[in-house]
Amino acid sequence: MEHLYEKLENYSTNDYYPYHMPGHKRRMAGALPKQIIDIDITEIDGFDNLHHPEGMIRKLQQKAAALYGAEESFYLINGSTCGILSAISAALPEGGHILMARNCHKSAYHGVYLRNLTVSYLYPSVMEEYDISDAITPAQVEEALNKEPDIDAVLLVSPTYEGRIADVEQIARIVHKRGIPLIVDEAHGAHLGWSEEFGANSCQAGADLVIHSVHKTLPAMTQTALLHVNGDRIDRDRLRRFLHIYQSSSPSYVLMASIDNALHVMEKDGHRLFCFFAERYYQMMHKLSECRHLEVLAPKKGKQDIGKLVISAKKYGLSGQRLYDILLEDYHLQTEMATESICLAMFTVGDGEDAYERMTKALLEIDEKMAAGLIQPDFSARKHPYSVLDARDSIPLSRAWDMPGELVPLKEAVNRYVGEFIHLYPPGIPLLAPGERMTEEKYRQIQDYLEQRLKVQGVKQINDTKMIKVLRK
Ligand SMILES: Cc1ncc(COP(=O)(O)O)c(C=O)c1O
CATH class of the missing domain: 3.90.1150.150 (Aspartate Aminotransferase, domain 1)
Known part of the structure; x- marks a missing residue:
């Protein structure tokens, strides 16, 4: 099979002059290694087009599908982020109702906002020994679907940031009984299914849409990812349409070559x-x-x-x-x-x-x-399992993020609805999403995190004061 990185490397040594993008013309590398720009081209003859694949990119995507056990796969150069946005947009109607794990990455929340969705959350249980969220269980999904019969699609993250893996096979069965699709954000599981040691990936387990960050767990460059689709619950044309919208119209061949390379290394070795x-x-x-x-x-x-x-x-x-x-x-x-x-x-x-x-x-x-007592303990009791927050008292995210807001000192935000995402980054799982109420407990949690110098985003330091955006009354 012809590999993109080899073809790019060969092309870099020929005598074709580039009267096209990119502007470095494969000559001006500046302080960057010349090898990078040597293989950085645009959609020229013979190299196919990610947005309209008919040649080698099509074959590479077919190969990826075969390797992961999917019917169809798409190379992504804007990370799992654009795969999650595309999956959500394609799987639900505008204004639809999604059942989603509360410990999803912020990109899932962005999908909710962009598509004006109503959200019902699945709250993962907490593993007390580590204060981390556990995987969502089949029973939780079943119960939630019984309560909310108008759900259009279910979205889970598995493995979670901390590696908790859900029983996707069982969950897919439950979800499919309702005739709706299951999306699995498997950004952290591009290695699943490759070895006996790891168990199946979510394509093999029956999910309709699966997203892999190739860059997270396989030897590939940052931003490389894959989106896989199975079955007939997803309109493939709609999925393609959203990929066109969310992916750059100038997809990087360096990144695509990196996906090809990583999969080739895995297949070979x-x-x-x-x-x-x-x-x-x-x-x-x-x-x-x-x-x-x-x-x-x-x-x-x-x-x-x-x-x-x-x-x-x-x-x-x-x-x-x-x-x-x-x-x-x-x-x-x-x-x-x-x-x-x-x-x-x-x-x-x-x-x-x-x-x-x-x-x-x-x-x-x-x-x-x-x-030997040579390290000073800095804490006696953990107070806040970081990702589990009850968001029932809230204004829908899709409205709240556009509502007028004001900056107030953190303490004064108590009892107000926040106007911005607040999360630790990484992992980028919202502690609060726009439109959710800052309770006293959440205030203390954020305050404690800041005191511990955890990487809290969404809180602004203005002079000596920590400020936060809340919705105007
Ligand atoms: C669970 C999860 N999903 C999706 C993403 C987004 O992935 P990417 O950085 O490939 O866009 C992340 C990023 O950290 C993540 O942790």
């Missing part, structure tokens, strides 16, 4: 790479089981994803942010994110032996220091 990955990961988990104060969430096929190392020092009284800081400052280990209770490190096939050795050594050493 995936078995060996995934075996190495799983073996090293389990060895690391085994060594970390010696820890007396630190706890790590064990991977379990179909339940907890292998690549997400969720570390808690809760028993010792150390916050996730402090643990994150220690790993960064003392060991130069840059982890993915911290919440009040956990620090999250990501592992993929891209990691070598050193990644496991360094993390294992650092965590064992930190645990030793804790045992």
